Amino acid sequence: MLRTHTCGELRAEHVGQRVTLAGWVNRRRDHGGLIFVDVRDRYGLSQVVFDPAAAPAATLTAHELGAEWVVAVDGRVRPRPEGQANPDMPTGEVEVLAEEVRVLNPARTTPFEIAREVEVDEVNRLRYRYLYLRRPRLQRLLWLRHRATAFVRAYLNRHDFIEVETPILTKSTPEGARDFLVPSRLQPGLFYALPQSPQQLKQLLMVAGFDRYYQIARCFRDEDPRADRELEFTQLDVEMSFVVEEDVMALHEALLIELAAAVAPAFHLRQVPFPRLSYAEAMERYGSDKPDLRFGLELVDIAPDVAGSDFHLFADTVARGERVKAVAVPAVFTRKEIDTLERLARELGAAGLAWLAFAEGAVRGSVAKFLAESEIAAVRERTGAAEGTTLLIVAGPDDLVGKVLGRLRTEVAQQLGLIPPDELAFAWVVDPPLFEWNVEEGRWDAVHHLFTAPQVADLDRLDREPGTVRARAYDVVCNGYELGGGSIRIHDRAVQERVFRLLNLPEEQAREQFGHMLAAFEYGAPPHGGIALGFDRVVAVLAGETNIREVIAFPKALSGVDPTFGAPSPVPPENLALLGVSVTEPGE
Ligand code: ASP
Numbered sequence: 001m002l003r004t005h006t007c008g009e010l011r012a013e014h015v016g017q018r019v020t021l022a023g024w025v026n027r028r029r030d031h032g033g034l035i036f037v038d039v040r041d042r043y044g045l046s047q048v049v050f051d052p053a054a055a056p057a058a059t060l061t062a063h064e065l066g067a068e069w070v071v072a073v074d075g076r077v078r079p080r081p082e083g084q085a086n087p088d089m090p091t092g093e094v095e096v097l098a099e100e101v102r103v104l105n106p107a108r109t110t111p112f113e114i115a116r117e118v119e120v121d122e123v124n125r126l127r128y129r130y131l132y133l134r135r136p137r138l139q140r141l142l143w144l145r146h147r148a149t150a151f152v153r154a155y156l157n158r159h160d161f162i163e164v165e166t167p168i169l170t171k172s173t174p175e176g177a178r179d180f181l182v183p184s185r186l187q188p189g190l191f192y193a194l195p196q197s198p199q200q201l202k203q204l205l206m207v208a209g210f211d212r213y214y215q216i217a218r219c220f221r222d223e224d225p226r227a228d229r230e231l232e233f234t235q236l237d238v239e240m241s242f243v244v245e246e247d248v249m250a251l252h253e254a255l256l257i258e259l260a261a262a263v264a265p266a267f268h269l270r271q272v273p274f275p276r277l278s279y280a281e282a283m284e285r286y287g288s289d290k291p292d293l294r295f296g297l298e299l300v301d302i303a304p305d306v307a308g309s310d311f312h313l314f315a316d317t318v319a320r321g322e323r324v325k326a327v328a329v330p331a332v333f334t335r336k337e338i339d340t341l342e343r344l345a346r347e348l349g350a351a352g353l354a355w356l357a358f359a360e361g362a363v364r365g366s367v368a369k370f371l372a373e374s375e376i377a378a379v380r381e382r383t384g385a386a387e388g389t390t391l392l393i394v395a396g397p398d399d400l401v402g403k404v405l406g407r408l409r410t411e412v413a414q415q416l417g418l419i420p421p422d423e424l425a426f427a428w429v430v431d432p433p434l435f436e437w438n439v440e441e442g443r444w445d446a447v448h449h450l451f452t453a454p455q456v457a458d459l460d461r462l463d464r465e466p467g468t469v470r471a472r473a474y475d476v477v478c479n480g481y482e483l484g485g486g487s488i489r490i491h492d493r494a495v496q497e498r499v500f501r502l503l504n505l506p507e508e509q510a511r512e513q514f515g516h517m518l519a520a521f522e523y524g525a526p527p528h529g530g531i532a533l534g535f536d537r538v539v540a541v542l543a544g545e546t547n548i549r550e551v552i553a554f555p556k557a558l559s560g561v562d563p564t565f566g567a568p569s570p571v572p573p574e575n576l577a578l579l580g581v582s583v584t585e586p587g588e
Contacts, residue, residue, distance in 0.1 A: 008044020068107040177221035188580030194220035202239035239530035279432035287406025292480030293425035305378035452487040486531025
């Protein structure tokens with residue numbers, strides 16, 4: 001090694017030793033002849049002192065050193081002078097008195113500072129990813145990710161799982177997104193699809209008898225990226241044979257509890273065992289299938305109190321079979337704050353936002369004068385609104401009311417600081433519907449994916465009332481994020497064919513797309529089920545980060561572009577010709 005110690009290693013016990021450090025110049029300060037240089041590597045920082053009296057040549061060189069130059073320094077460890085120890089720095093008790101310094105590589109001025117956490121815009125964060133990653137915070141995040149990966153591997157290995165790699169060049173594995181396609185040179189005019197998940201492959205491994213499988217799997221979905229979504233992402237993908245829901249959930253609950261303790265000990269778990277909510281209950285109480293349970297502010301149905309009201313807006317809504325719901329917020333808002341919340345409600349599609357505030361023994365609000373005193377009293381009683389409470393009320397179709405109040409609930413919780421920052425509120429959301437009606441296409445879609453089994457109790461309604469059939473599926477959520485989801489699969493060919501029919505997949509098309517699965521199910525498919533955790537999201541939540549790109553070494557921008565490499569990029573026409581592909585809309 002070009003060094004004897006790392007920059008994070010030196011302590012009082014090293015005083016008197018001759019050491020060689022190598023790393024990047026974090027900062028250089030000149031102090032009346034003496035030069036102080038902090039040298040940084042992955043392990044930490046060490047202070048090196050250049051004294052012209054002790055090492056004149058080295059001090060001359062030290063004068064030239066710029067930020068991010070790569071250097072090697074020989075010197076002797078000594079205690080820092082009285083009163084100059086830095087308790088915030090692990091190496092803060094000591095410093096190295098330089099004898100010699102070698103410039104291993106000078107550096108240009110970096111486009112942003114590495115040493116200080118000043119905000120960097122997304123373009124530079126991505127274009128100069130190797131510099132952004134040099135920052136100690138990012139180093140910590142990737143280390144956390146590494147520890148999480150190592151932890152889950154060890155955990156699953158301990159529980160008899162086998163890690164199997166599955167192909168990236170494969171055929172469409174629909175998870176509800178668009179596929180990325182790869183043209184084939186050997187079969188010109190034909191395309192591979194990149195896997196949206198290894199779903200079918202892991203099910204085939206169950207048919208093959210592998211019993212307990214996992215993979216840290218890369219998945220590709222051609223969707224619009226968001227702060228919590230990337231075009232390519234990593235799943236902790238698991239499948240198990242001879243299991244029911246409970247087995248998959250129990251194993252992963254224990255895994256998440258132990259993982260959090262191992263890599264994010266500063267967080268505490270709000271509730272163990274994880275609470276379980278039915279999908280219907282989550283939507284009813286939180287207006288979301290991934291509710292943030294770190295705070296209350298539940299949605300309350302106030303229809304019974306306003307159904308008979310002279311205030312027609314509410315009464316008519318109830319008469320139409322729609323909803324009137326309220327969230328009780330422990331705060332009184334200014335007019336301006338209410339306006340902002342109303343604007344958000346309208347942006348989300350609500351016709352408006354009604355409100356009632358109870359303060360100073362009186363009631364105010366947009367509907368205070370339209371509702372009878374007895375109705376207000378009933379609403380207040382039902383929502384438990386104490387003095388100093390504002391009720392935010394939305395009326396309209398069920399899904400819209402849920403969506404709007406669900407968002408307002410998180411919005412005001414954030415504004416009012418009601419969210420404990422050091423909590424992880426894990427929960428299971430179970431019994432979701434198997435199908436949802438796709439209004440645009442006028443057909444049923446699978447909510448999870450088309451291999452998910454219907455609940456046995458609902459099987460007889462499969463053809464009659466598909467919308468009421470619940471799936472044997474489960475999602476794990478935390479702090480308002482869906483961390484993962486899975487299901488017990490259909491292992492019976494007849495049921496699978498009924499589901500394909502319902503999804504309007506004519507037999508021929510089903511055979512064309514999924515013939516391999518149907519065939520496999522005829523050769524002794526064991527009952528099986530599994531789950532996939534969105535691993536980037538799990539790590540982001542455990543790191544307290546809201547943007548998953550912070551925990552991905554080389555993410556893409558929100559536009560889908562990779563600015564480090566400049567991908568995607570055009571290819572020469574002759575390469576396209578080889579693939580039998582022609583481009584009708586050349587990119588830039
Ligand atoms: N393949 C599913 C997904 O990507 C997860 C699962 O059902 O195991 O959502």
